Amino acid sequence: MIGFWLMLAAAAEVPNLAWLEGDWCTQRANGRQTCEHWGPARGGTMLGASQTVRDGRTREFEFMRIVTAAPNGDGPIIRLGFIALPNGKNETMFAWSPDRGPGVTFFNVANDYPQRIRYWRVGNKLHAEIALADGSKPVRWVYARAR
Numbered sequence: 164m165i166g167f168w169l170m171l172a173a174a175a176e177v178p179n180l181a182w183l184e185g186d187w188c189t190q191r192a193n194g195r196q197t198c199e200h201w202g203p204a205r206g207g208t209m210l211g212a213s214q215t216v217r218d219g220r221t222r223e224f225e226f227m228r229i230v231t232a233a234p235n236g237d238g239p240i241i242r243l244g245f246i247a248l249p250n251g252k253n254e255t256m257f258a259w260s261p262d263r264g265p266g267v268t269f270f271n272v273a274n275d276y277p278q279r280i281r282y283w284r285v286g287n288k289l290h291a292e293i294a295l296a297d298g299s300k301p302v303r304w305v306y307a308r309a310r
Contacts, residue, residue: 177231177243177259178267180209183282187289187306194218197304199291207231225249245269245280272296 181203188198195217202210211227226248243259257269257280266283277293284290287308294301 178261180204180229180267182284183209183211183229183267183289186309188309189304189306195222197223197306198309199289199306204229204231223250226251243267243269247280266290270296276300277302 183201184203186198186200189196195215197213197215199211199213207230209229211229213223213225213227214221215223228246230244230246245257245259246254247257248254255271255274257271257274260268260270262268264283265285266281268279268281270279272278276295278296279292279294279298281292281294282289289306289308291304291306292301
């Protein structure tokens with residue numbers, strides 16, 4: 164696992180992700196809505212949670228962390244990483260990859276799917292996308308601030 168964190172770009176400046184903070188929800192469509200909550204960065208960690216409700220029942224959920232320190236307080240100091248725990252199973256880590264586009268992008272090419280996670284803002288909308296590393300097979304969400 165140490166090698167995973169060491170592949171992060173050391174020269175790039177870690178982005179400020181305060182624009183991600185808040186409660187965000189997609190428009191309700193066909194009885195389905197996804198909401199994400201992102202808290203402020205504290206102690207090298209930004210905590211997030213996602214919940215998809217369809218027809219009044221939780222269908223999917225995910226706990227997420229964006230970290231700027233070793234995930235469990237030990238090991239090498241990392242630049243920035245995304246740790247996903249979808250439906251409470253199989254924690255998966257993604258490394259930040261600096262790019263010129265808006266927002267923030269994380270990769271784990273060893274993961275089956277997704278291999279890339281990307282968040283960005285356009286005005287008052289939060290956009291999220293998961294895909295394969297090359298951008299194929301994308302799944303996208305557009306969130307509005309819920310509060």
